[in-house]
Amino acid sequence: MLQASLLELVEAGRLGSLTLRASRATVRTALGDPDQASTTTNKDRQPSIWKYGDLEFHFSEGDTLWLIHTDTFVSAPRGGRRLRLDPWIFRRSLTAEAMVAVCEQLQLRCEALVRPWFEPEGRRFLLGIGVEATFAASAGKKGERFEALSYAWKP
Numbered sequence: 001m002l003q004a005s006l007l008e009l010v011e012a013g014r015l016g017s018l019t020l021r022a023s024r025a026t027v028r029t030a031l032g033d034p035d036q037a038s039t040t041t042n043k044d045r046q047p048s049i050w051k052y053g054d055l056e057f058h059f060s061e062g063d064t065l066w067l068i069h070t071d072t073f074v075s076a077p078r079g080g081r082r083l084r085l086d087p088w089i090f091r092r093s094l095t096a097e098a099m100v101a102v103c104e105q106l107q108l109r110c111e112a113l114v115r116p117w118f119e120p121e122g123r124r125f126l127l128g129i130g131v132e133a134t135f136a137a138s139a140g141k142k143g144e145r146f147e148a149l150s151y152a153w154k155p
Contacts, residue, residue, distance in 0.1 A: 002030050005086035006077065009151055010108065010128035015055075015068065015083070020153040024050075024063040031082045053080030064153075071134075071148035094146040096123055096135045103127060122147070130154075 004015035034050035050057045054077040058067035070077045075092055079085030089102055103110035113124040122136040134148040
């Protein structure tokens, strides 16, 4: 079983032994067959997304891992059968202000992203080596909540 932490993803860009640009075979060796796979396929008829627990591993046409993403978790991201995941601070109840405070305490980069195409009721932050955290307004509630975490390879 692979052990990993979302803090490790933010600080070092890896989940245990897995990093972006890993091959599909490397991911399969580390985690086994996915819990779920997308119906969308690449030119080789391979699923473009493998899911382990709440984490999505997105593969390029060349079967290279280009994105690690989570947004479908209930309270905190889980890793699935073969990935023991420590969600660190990331839970639905996390506020942007609390995340910024923790990053400041740990001296981790935490930059608010301001882009005109973002939804006006949401905020995004770039953390550590380039992990993006998204916060969205809570339906019927005051304030916002943690919504998603993404780490993408940008050539």
